[in-house]
Amino acid sequence: MPYVNIRITKEGATPAQKLELIEGATDLLQRVLNKNPATTFVIIDEVEMDSWGVNRENVVTMRAREAAARAAAKLGDKS
Amino acid sequence: MPYVNIRITKEGATPAQKLELIEGATDLLQRVLNKNPATTFVIIDEVEMDSWGVNRENVVTMRAREAAARAAAKLGDKS
Amino acid sequence: MPYVNIRITKEGATPAQKLELIEGATDLLQRVLNKNPATTFVIIDEVEMDSWGVNRENVVTMRAREAAARAAAKLGDKS
Amino acid sequence: MPYVNIRITKEGATPAQKLELIEGATDLLQRVLNKNPATTFVIIDEVEMDSWGVNRENVVTMRAREAAARAAAKLGDKS
Amino acid sequence: MPYVNIRITKEGATPAQKLELIEGATDLLQRVLNKNPATTFVIIDEVEMDSWGVNRENVVTMRAREAAARAAAKLGDKS
Amino acid sequence: MPYVNIRITKEGATPAQKLELIEGATDLLQRVLNKNPATTFVIIDEVEMDSWGVNRENVVTMRAREAAARAAAKLGDKS
Structure with a gap:
């Protein structure tokens, strides 16, 4: 009877990935x-x-900062 | 002061039906x-x-399975 | 498949009252x-x-204030 | 490690206002x-x-009622 | 940055089992x-x-019913 | 009408601190x-x-690790 609520940022998770989360969380509760x-909800x-x-x-700002850092690192690699 | 959170799948509940849920949940807390x-929230x-x-x-898959089962049952009725 | 979460202050709801909430919320979702x-959770x-x-x-303060107001009203009735 | 969930009605909060909520809630948990x-989530x-x-x-109905009351009050001011 | 909330009935989950849930849910989000x-919360x-x-x-009633069914099945095995 | 849910680990927050959170979150929603x-809930x-x-x-493990690190740092200060 568990209820599992997974909250993530909206960044393009596909239906297939969401299904993997549903399956994985359900299996986890069954295993442990x-x-x-049949009565495990995953939302x-x-x-x-x-x-x-x-x-x-x-997270908008955080992702921009991460992208800038990656871009700077790449430039550094080339110099 | 109760807080009631009703989570349902997005399958076309109308504003009128949602209002019925709001009224019904509020009345339930008052009755019991x-x-x-005035301070009962329903979300x-x-x-x-x-x-x-x-x-x-x-639930996409579940609904498809249910629909297929209903279609099969109808065919069975006719044969 | 609904999930209903009812949050109330801990002020002595009995198991029988909690069962009434469970039954009432389940019936509400079925009716509306x-x-x-079988797959309606109420927590x-x-x-x-x-x-x-x-x-x-x-709510501790609020209940104390409400009780004081009731006591004052009672005294007022007698005077 | 706190988790803060702020639920409001969808009535046009801007990204800047939402950021103020994020900052304010984070600061509150740090201060108190x-x-x-770094590990405070605000959603x-x-x-x-x-x-x-x-x-x-x-809230649709409530806002309409509030607007009607404001309009009536304005009319009253002028009469 | 995911937030995972697992709700189960209080039926004796041990700290070790709860840790397995924490690890399993964290790994699931990383894998998928x-x-x-470092910023995955599991509560x-x-x-x-x-x-x-x-x-x-x-669930009190449900567990009692399940236990009664098991007891009846055992008696049936012996007869 | 906001609903604010603050989840923290149980590590001895006092009623006075919890009241500060209630006041602070309510003020934040009013300010922003x-x-x-009157209709802001904080739970x-x-x-x-x-x-x-x-x-x-x-968090049990995390706090133990943090305490060990602090103890080690203190020893280092003295040596």
Whole structure:
């Protein structure tokens, strides 16, 4: 009878990936606690990137910063 | 002061039906626990069908299976 | 397949009352949206009164204020 | 490591306002409980107005009633 | 940055089992969506059995019924 | 009408601290979005430390590791 709520940022998870999460979470509950898959709910919430904050910034800003860092690292590789 | 969160799959609930849920949940809390409707919140979340899993499959697949079973049953009735 | 989460303050709801909430919420979803009771979850969270705030105060304070108002009203009736 | 979930009705909160909520909630947890911003999550859910009920009505109706009251008050001011 | 909330009935899950859930859910998000374990939260809520309903009954009743069915089946084996 | 749910590990937050969270979250919603405090709910969930995971470990383990690091640092200061 478990209820599993997975919240992720909306960044293009495909139906196939979401199904993998559903299967994986259901299997996890069955393996660890012998819970019945027939009554295991898994609900995935995809949250807009500007509605999710961590470390006082939203994920839009965080992803931009990460991308800039990767771009800078690449430039460094070439020099 | 109750907070009621109703999560359903997004399958076309109308504003009128959602209002019935709001009224019904509020009345339930008042009847059973004498809670004040003025401070009873009811929030309905409609979840995409491929984001809701039960029994290791998503609701898209479950609904397709159910529809196929109904179609098969109809054919059986006619034969 | 609905999931209903009812959050109330911990103020002595009995198992019988909680069962009424479970039955009532399940019936509501069946009546309004034809949802199957077999896969309707109802989860009741009882929250400590000092962990629930409304109007910038916690429910401990609110209940004390309400009780004082009732006591004052009673005294007023007698005078 | 706190997790803060802010649910509001979808009535046009801007990205800048949502960021203020993220910053404010993170700062609050740091100030009161010395929680580390780096592991403080703030997630904002914007809920459709007809999916949020209080006092047995949805927020669409409540906002219409409030607007009508404001309009009536304005008329009264002029008479 | 995922947030995973696992809700189960309070029926004696051990700290070791809860850790397995934490590890398993974190690994799942990393495997499927390449999410960083360092910012993956897993929160397990253990809900009292009389606060969890499915199919219009609480889990106390359901477990009693299941136990009775098992006992009856055992008697049947012996006869 | 906002609903704010603050989830923290159960590590001794006092009623006074919880009240500060309630006040602070209510004020934040009023300041940023002009929300009415009278219908702002703040609910604080205190979660057992072995039920909260981050980075594939539970908070019991994390706190022990942090304490060991602090003790080691202190020893280092003295040497």
